[in-house]
Amino acid sequence: MPRSISGFLIDIDGVLISGNQRIPGALECIQFLKEHEIPFLLVTNTTRQSRITIWHQLKRIWFPIEETDIYTAPLAAVNWLRNRKVKEISLLLSGSAVNDFKEFKITAYNPQYVIMGDIGRDLTFDRLNSTFRMIMNGAKILALQKNRYWQTDEGLTIDAGAAVAALEYATNKRATIIGKPARDFFLQAAKILEVPANELAMIGDDIESDVLGAQRVGMSGILVKTGKFREEFYKKSKIKPDVILSSIEELPKFITTK
Numbered sequence: 001m002p003r004s005i006s007g008f009l010i011d012i013d014g015v016l017i018s019g020n021q022r023i024p025g026a027l028e029c030i031q032f033l034k035e036h037e038i039p040f041l042l043v044t045n046t047t048r049q050s051r052i053t054i055w056h057q058l059k060r061i062w063f064p065i066e067e068t069d070i071y072t073a074p075l076a077a078v079n080w081l082r083n084r085k086v087k088e089i090s091l092l093l094s095g096s097a098v099n100d101f102k103e104f105k106i107t108a109y110n111p112q113y114v115i116m117g118d119i120g121r122d123l124t125f126d127r128l129n130s131t132f133r134m135i136m137n138g139a140k141i142l143a144l145q146k147n148r149y150w151q152t153d154e155g156l157t158i159d160a161g162a163a164v165a166a167l168e169y170a171t172n173k174r175a176t177i178i179g180k181p182a183r184d185f186f187l188q189a190a191k192i193l194e195v196p197a198n199e200l201a202m203i204g205d206d207i208e209s210d211v212l213g214a215q216r217v218g219m220s221g222i223l224v225k226t227g228k229f230r231e232e233f234y235k236k237s238k239i240k241p242d243v244i245l246s247s248i249e250e251l252p253k254f255i256t257t258k
């Protein structure tokens with residue numbers, strides 16, 4: 001184990017799984033961390049699913065984890081809204097992630113915040129435009145994440161960031177970003193694990209959201225060459241990961257040989 005690292009934050013999509021498939025070595029890596037009692041938290045910017053749905057999905061493909069081993073951008077948003085006593089919101093969200101927001105009044109009439117996530121094919125001009133009108137009427141934008149793209153079974157795919165940027169441009173307002181790379185997201189994850197930020201390493205396939213985001217709060221950033229990783233984008237990037245692994249499969253070896 002590298003002297004300075006005592007726990008890990010692990011991205012899910014592109015690191016542990018790709019589509020519905022386990023990435024080779026991912027299961028063994030989680031088993032290794034559990035056997036050696038190394039603290040870890042799965043942290044994801046996925047905004048289509050609630051935490052419990054993600055947990056069930058990972059259990060189905062045999063990951064030995066608890067629901068509380070997962071921290072998601074929607075959960076972070078719920079905490080953020082709760083702390084600010086926000087009552088009325090509108091959701092530009094789809095899938096089971098909507099269930100995470102049950103405690104709020106969902107309204108299209110003067111909401112305090114519009115909550116934006118990745119809604120894939122459900123993103124239509126009409127939905128974007130009605131959200132645009134709410135913002136022009138005073139609603140603030142809470143973006144669960146602003147990722148540019150992610151890897152699906154069909155290839156690289158536009159993520160929530162494109163729609164967030166479109167609405168920021170049209171309304172001339174700035175979104176508050178909740179998920180990675182927001183500082184608070186990483187710091188909250190460290191708090192959940194009860195490990196100081198500078199003793200944590202974040203493992204991800206997104207050099208901006210995962211690696212740089214983690215480095216900005218004093219964590220180590222480990223980039224894996226799976227998921228959305230593309231050699232040519234990496235070479236052009238000014239971001240320097242602390243460690244590069246060909247995949248999560250190499251993590252146990254990295255831990256034991258350092």
Ligand SMILES: [Mg+2]
Nearest residue numbers: 011013014205
């Ligand atoms: Mg990822």
